[in-house]
Amino acid sequence: MSVILKAENISKQYRLGTVGTGTISHDLNRWWHKVRGKEDPFLKVGESNDRSTKGTSDYVWALQDISFEVKRGEVLGIIGKNGAGKSTLLKILSRVTSPTTGEIKTKGRIASLLEVGTGFHPEMTGRENVYLNGAILGMTKKEIKLKEEEIIAFSGCERYIDTPVKRYSSGMRVRLAFAVAAFLEPDILVIDEVLAVGDAEFQKKAIGKMQDISKGEGRTVLFVSHNMDSIMRLCTRAILLKNGTIIESGQVSHVIDTYLSTEFGATSNKTWEKNNGNDIVKILSIKAHNQNFEKTDNFKITEKVGITIKYKVMESGHKIHSALNFFNSSGVNIFDSHESNTVLYHEKKHPGIYEATVWVYENIFSEGVLVVGVALVTHDPFQVHFHERDVIAFNIVEDLENSPTRGDYVGSLPGIIRPNLKWESHKITNND
Amino acid sequence: MHTKEDDTWLYTISSKRKLIDFNFAEIWRYRDLLFLFVKRDVVTVYKQTILGPLWYIIQPLFTSVIFTLIFNNLGQISTNGVPPFLFNLAGITAWNYFKECLTGTSSTFTANQSIFGKVYFPRVIVPMSITISNLLKFGIQLGIFIGFYVYYAFQGRTLGFNSHVFLLPIYIIMMALLGLGLGMIISSMTTKYRDLTILVGFGVQLLMYVSAVPYPVSEAKAKFPEAVALIVEYNPLTQIIEGFRYMLLNTGTFSWFGFLYTLAISMVLFLIGLVIFNKTEKSFIDTV
Numbered sequence: 001m002s003v004i005l006k007a008e009n010i011s012k013q014y015r016l017g018t019v020g021t022g023t024i025s026h027d028l029n030r031w032w033h034k035v036r037g038k039e040d041p042f043l044k045v046g047e048s049n050d051r052s053t054k055g056t057s058d059y060v061w062a063l064q065d066i067s068f069e070v071k072r073g074e075v076l077g078i079i080g081k082n083g084a085g086k087s088t089l090l091k092i093l094s095r096v097t098s099p100t101t102g103e104i105k106t107k108g109r110i111a112s113l114l115e116v117g118t119g120f121h122p123e124m125t126g127r128e129n130v131y132l133n134g135a136i137l138g139m140t141k142k143e144i145k146l147k148e149e150e151i152i153a154f155s156g157c158e159r160y161i162d163t164p165v166k167r168y169s170s171g172m173r174v175r176l177a178f179a180v181a182a183f184l185e186p187d188i189l190v191i192d193e194v195l196a197v198g199d200a201e202f203q204k205k206a207i208g209k210m211q212d213i214s215k216g217e218g219r220t221v222l223f224v225s226h227n228m229d230s231i232m233r234l235c236t237r238a239i240l241l242k243n244g245t246i247i248e249s250g251q252v253s254h255v256i257d258t259y260l261s262t263e264f265g266a267t268s269n270k271t272w273e274k275n276n277g278n279d280i281v282k283i284l285s286i287k288a289h290n291q292n293f294e295k296t297d298n299f300k301i302t303e304k305v306g307i308t309i310k311y312k313v314m315e316s317g318h319k320i321h322s323a324l325n326f327f328n329s330s331g332v333n334i335f336d337s338h339e340s341n342t343v344l345y346h347e348k349k350h351p352g353i354y355e356a357t358v359w360v361y362e363n364i365f366s367e368g369v370l371v372v373g374v375a376l377v378t379h380d381p382f383q384v385h386f387h388e389r390d391v392i393a394f395n396i397v398e399d400l401e402n403s404p405t406r407g408d409y410v411g412s413l414p415g416i417i418r419p420n421l422k423w424e425s426h427k428i429t430n431n432d
Numbered sequence: 433m434h435t436k437e438d439d440t441w442l443y444t445i446s447s448k449r450k451l452i453d454f455n456f457a458e459i460w461r462y463r464d465l466l467f468l469f470v471k472r473d474v475v476t477v478y479k480q481t482i483l484g485p486l487w488y489i490i491q492p493l494f495t496s497v498i499f500t501l502i503f504n505n506l507g508q509i510s511t512n513g514v515p516p517f518l519f520n521l522a523g524i525t526a527w528n529y530f531k532e533c534l535t536g537t538s539s540t541f542t543a544n545q546s547i548f549g550k551v552y553f554p555r556v557i558v559p560m561s562i563t564i565s566n567l568l569k570f571g572i573q574l575g576i577f578i579g580f581y582v583y584y585a586f587q588g589r590t591l592g593f594n595s596h597v598f599l600l601p602i603y604i605i606m607m608a609l610l611g612l613g614l615g616m617i618i619s620s621m622t623t624k625y626r627d628l629t630i631l632v633g634f635g636v637q638l639l640m641y642v643s644a645v646p647y648p649v650s651e652a653k654a655k656f657p658e659a660v661a662l663i664v665e666y667n668p669l670t671q672i673i674e675g676f677r678y679m680l681l682n683t684g685t686f687s688w689f690g691f692l693y694t695l696a697i698s699m700v701l702f703l704i705g706l707v708i709f710n711k712t713e714k715s716f717i718d719t720v
Contacts, residue, residue: 014718027624091717095445095552098714103446112551119547123476132472135465136551164479 002107003069004220005093005188009102010066012088012244015059062088063099063244070188072108075221077235077252079259084241086224087192093222094190108187108220111138122166126157126176129165133180147183154209155179156202175202182209188220189213210234232256232330253368256329260369260393268297268394277311277376277386281320284310284353286374288394298395301367301418302404305360305394311376313349318378320349322356325373325389326365328416334365338377363405363420365396366413447714459554469561474568488572492528496520503646512648512683515584518577519681523645525577526607526676529570530669531636533611536562538618538632540709541716548717555713556706559616563608570604581680592682599691600679607672609698616705620712643669648677648684668694 063085070076080086091097093104094112119136120129130151134144144151152161155176157168165173191210211234213219225231231238231252238255240248240262248258268288276282289306290296299305309322323338339345339356373389398406404420406413459466478484496517503509504516511519537559541548544558622628642664644652652664664670671694678686 091549092445094550096549097717098445098447100447103444105441105444107440107442109442110552119551121472121476123479124472128472132468135462135468136547136553138462138551138553139464140461141464141467 002072004072004108005070005104005106005110007066007068007093007102007104010063010089010092010099010104011061011101012063012085012092012097013059013100014062061244063092066102066241066244066246068239068246068249070220070222072220073218074237075223075235077231077238077255078222078224078241079226079231079238079255080241081263085244086241088244089241090190090192090222090224106188109138110188110190111184111186112190112192120165120173120177123164125164126155126161126168127152130161130176130180133177134184137181137184138186139184143185151179151183154182154205171202178202178206182206182213185219188222190222190224192224207233257369257395260329260371268392269295270391280313280315280318281376281385282312282314283374283376283386284312286310286372286392288372288392296394298397299365300399301365301396302362302399302402304362305365305370305396306357307360307372308355308357309374309376310353310355312353313351316350317348319345319347319380320354320385321345321377321379322358323375323377324358325375326360327371327373327389328366329369329371330416332416334370334416338375364417366415366418367396367398370394370396455554459557459560462553462557465553466557466561466564469557470565470568473561473565485572488569489576492521492524492573492576495524499524499646509647509651512650514677514681514683515589518580518584519648519677519683520646521577521580522677522680523673525570525573526603526673527640527643527645527669528573529566529604530607530611530672531640532566532569533563533608534615534618535632535636536566537612537615538622539629540615540619541623541712542619542629545717548713556709559612559619559709562615563612567604567608577680594679594682594686596675596686597679599675602695603672603675603679606668606695606698609702610668610672613698613701613703613705616709617701620705620708620716623712623716639669643667644673649674650684668697 066085066089068076078086078089088097090112092099094110096112119133121132124132127148130148131141131144134151135141152158155172155178157172157176157179160168160172165176168176207230210221210223210230213221221234223231223234235252237250238252239246240255240259242262247262248255269286271285272283276284286307286309287295288297288299289308290299291304291306293306293308307324309324311320311322313320321339323336325336326334328334337358337360339358342356344354371390371393373387374391375387376385377383377387378385405418478487481487483490499520500516503520504511509516540555540558540562548555618628618632640646642660644664644667649665649670653661656664671690674684675686675691675694678684
């Protein structure tokens, strides 16, 4: 497959704070350097873009030295935390803004689907807006005319199509906008988070359409989403951005796992020293471990997962229970579990250090990354003393040699859990 | 399979850009968008109004009436034998076209930042569409002017076109270029310095008074202090307004020097506007 898009050392610098005072002096300074043929003085002072740490300079690099290639027909997923530079990258790709340094070469026309519905005019009818929006997105009138009926049918707004858009509900507006965008036929399509629109029914329709675009029609797509599930389903390759640089690229599941492990500190244990509870109880540590109580990052599907929580009770007279949330890599809450059948469950605890361990049976989790949240609660009367999500993460790996759920099958086995169910089969009658 | 064609890039996105990067092929590809923008501007302005497109006519008529009352009846400004109302209507019609082009394009970036921030299309389409949709309005208003012209002619007033009337299209183009050029310069600057939006608001108002709209240049020369008279006389807008009245009402003066120099200024301003606009469009979204 040929390379259709090539990004070389893309960097983008932004100025922090209020742009206003001081801009003239900076502009003049820049201009003066430029006149003398020197480098821009403000390009040097930029720092990497980490939202949470305080920098010393007013300039940051939202993207730094991004290089990648996209092949024709590939669906490239771009993932990363908020502020990792995903949207900036898409903005550069869709030519909304230009990079500070570096360049992107492309062999195809790029159209973007960044937050649909741009350019809708409230006073114009749905049909007029289909034309206007289509033209803004780069379609010619002829192309739109050919697809007009399809677009309207897909949006499900037939009845309102000759009514001004200002009378539409926000959901209808989004449906119509998405419908226009979905029938775009650029060589490269850039999509950002559009799946988060409309009601459940329309989302399903939208995801289906995306799949058609990327799989069936063999279009090149760059797809940005926080939803690991849709990244997993739609993309053939992924890149992971962190603080404006690419830290991983390649196979989708691998990149997603790296994402989760780097962003959630992929450690299977955590200890707390502060912000760890209230005056009644404070959590001290949580650890995922095997049957020998050894901390481990990787569990087999066929292995029991042990999780031990340690906490310190400060005030007597409260029943304290531990609770856990289990999420998979797509952010699906697989299940929650809390202490309910221990000896200490009904006892009001005295100050001291306590420990609770739970064993998740073998053959429950499917393969992938598991992210755990922990809480300390009282059930009677109900009170949450401490709750934190994404505290530890560990991998569930599959032992292909020795899998009770697979038999001789080695292909993909989807689903969020992997129970080892009991099957029964027997012959009813001879064949005649 | 590596064909030769496969190795050529369609386009490159980078921070560098040529000084004048006016891609006609690209604009041509977006001609439907241009047309739809024009349609949007024309159709939606007076939606949900009772009088609708009549507003296109009412505004210049009322302004002319007021001007006539104030400047000609109250102020005793001579219009050299031309009916004052017609004199003012001609000036206002021409002035309005320039003004609408200027104010319309001067907010290009700030008014469209939500679209510009999400989708790429040649940005210059927006000021172009404003100029064209205003041309339609200008056409309507010119029609009204001609209506009154005919009316006055039937009333027995001696009115005459001037033989230079064939220059009218060029005058219209000059107005468009001036409005577009200034508008593009201002719109580019306002992305960073909002002061200009405020300036445009009353600046245009003031500009009208030094562009000989409500009075002929001869009056300015006779009554203004010399310095002000010079400003009025050599203001390219005065040249256009005065020339406009010269062609349609056969009043005032015309000089080829004034014509050529106005044409030159219009072209230069337009080119400067295009260069600045071009430079701004690639990264304005970061500063707007």
